[in-house]
Amino acid sequence: MSQYNVFLCHNSDDKPEVRQIRDKLRQQGIETWMDEKDIIGFDDWKKKIKENLSQMNAVAVFLGSSGFGEWQKREITWTEEEISQRNNNLFTLIFTLLRRETTPRVGLVILPSCQKTFQEIRNQYAYTPYDWLFKHHAVDLRTSKAPIQELIGAITGQQWQVDDSSREVIETQNTPQNQRDDSGDDLSSETGVNYTQLRDFLKAGQWKEADEETLAVMLKATGREKEGWLSSESIENFPCTDLRTIDQLWVKYSERCFGFSVQKRIWESVGKDEEKFGDRVGWRKQKILKWKFWLDYSELTFTNAPKNAPNGHLPARIAWRVETAGYPVTGNTAWVWHEFFSWAPREHLSSLASRLVNCNI
Numbered sequence: 001m002s003q004y005n006v007f008l009c010h011n012s013d014d015k016p017e018v019r020q021i022r023d024k025l026r027q028q029g030i031e032t033w034m035d036e037k038d039i040i041g042f043d044d045w046k047k048k049i050k051e052n053l054s055q056m057n058a059v060a061v062f063l064g065s066s067g068f069g070e071w072q073k074r075e076i077t078w079t080e081e082e083i084s085q086r087n088n089n090l091f092t093l094i095f096t097l098l099r100r101e102t103t104p105r106v107g108l109v110i111l112p113s114c115q116k117t118f119q120e121i122r123n124q125y126a127y128t129p130y131d132w133l134f135k136h137h138a139v140d141l142r143t144s145k146a147p148i149q150e151l152i153g154a155i156t157g158q159q160w161q162v163d164d165s166s167r168e169v170i171e172t173q174n175t176p177q178n179q180r181d182d183s184g185d186d187l188s189s190e191t192g193v194n195y196t197q198l199r200d201f202l203k204a205g206q207w208k209e210a211d212e213e214t215l216a217v218m219l220k221a222t223g224r225e226k227e228g229w230l231s232s233e234s235i236e237n238f239p240c241t242d243l244r245t246i247d248q249l250w251v252k253y254s255e256r257c258f259g260f261s262v263q264k265r266i267w268e269s270v271g272k273d274e275e276k277f278g279d280r281v282g283w284r285k286q287k288i289l290k291w292k293f294w295l296d297y298s299e300l301t302f303t304n305a306p307k308n309a310p311n312g313h314l315p316a317r318i319a320w321r322v323e324t325a326g327y328p329v330t331g332n333t334a335w336v337w338h339e340f341f342s343w344a345p346r347e348h349l350s351s352l353a354s355r356l357v358n359c360n361i
């Protein structure tokens with residue numbers, strides 16, 4: 001058995017990539033610990049993970065397109081506790097020295113599916129319980145010329161001779177997480193939705209058309225085209241890959257003025273207050289004396305929007321529902337029907353913010 005044991009700390013969304021890496025490490029004689037292989041039946045997950053962390057020589061913390069998962073965040077916290085315990089507990093220190101062990105080597109491993117730059121990742125996790133990871137060496141599998149060799153070197157702290165069968169770059173499947181067009185935009189979708197039209201509208205500065213298209217693609221992704229509006233449940237279960245694609249396109253082409261992630265930050269900054277949010281993003285305005293009213297959808301700012309509208313003004317169409325109402329014509333049995341926009345900000349904002357958090361956006 002190899003003297004090197006590495007704990008593979010990962011988001012469950014990234015299992016396909018991590019399995020591939022695990023197999024390559026084992027081919028090179030590196031023993032790995034991964035939950036799906038090493039936790040059996042009714043094992044106590046928390047206890048099992050903590051027990052094995054205490055026996056590891058190294059912990060590889062993987063980061064892919066979905067960010068850190070909830071269970072993964074716990075593992076990162078337990079890893080930090082294990083490091084602190086080994087460094088501060090005299091008995092543990094003597095015991096580990098007798099076994100020729102040291103504090104576990106820990107590092108971040110950027111998976112090929114990750115779409116953010118290293119600096120964007122670092123900014124995302126700055127001032128969080130996980131920012132200590134960035135003080136350690138990171139291996140970026142997207143740019144490494146010899147990814148397995150570099151990863152093993154980071155795990156062991158030694159130069160490692162990798163045989164030719166594992167020298168190839170880790171392949172990324174043509175999965176929803178890795179679909180890019182010629183422009184370099186990530187148009188990934190878990191549901192087979194085509195985001196080309198949305199990208200083209202945004203690129204051309206056609207903000208109203210882009211807003212309408214955003215609703216259209218979200219309805220298609222959730223199978224609610226017939227209903228014509230998004231329920232709280234559909235937003236709270238919206239595919240993370242698709243939500244990230246839509247948000248990144250809005251953020252990029254509006255030069256960070258618009259996008260769901262921009263709206264989420266504003267929503268949180270105003271204490272999740274519906275009216276304060278409406279004031280900040282320009283969805284509410286003073287009309288009569290000091291009274292403020294929610295604008296009709298047609299009153300929103302679309303012309304040269306990034307310059308003329310407040311940050312977070314768009315996308316907005318998903319917050320409105322089109323409803324139908326009728327009234328009788330005087331002296332006639334016929335009814336006149338018309339459509340109008342019904343405004344439901346709190347329901348949409350709360351659900352959307354929650355989903356963005358869960359998707360690490």
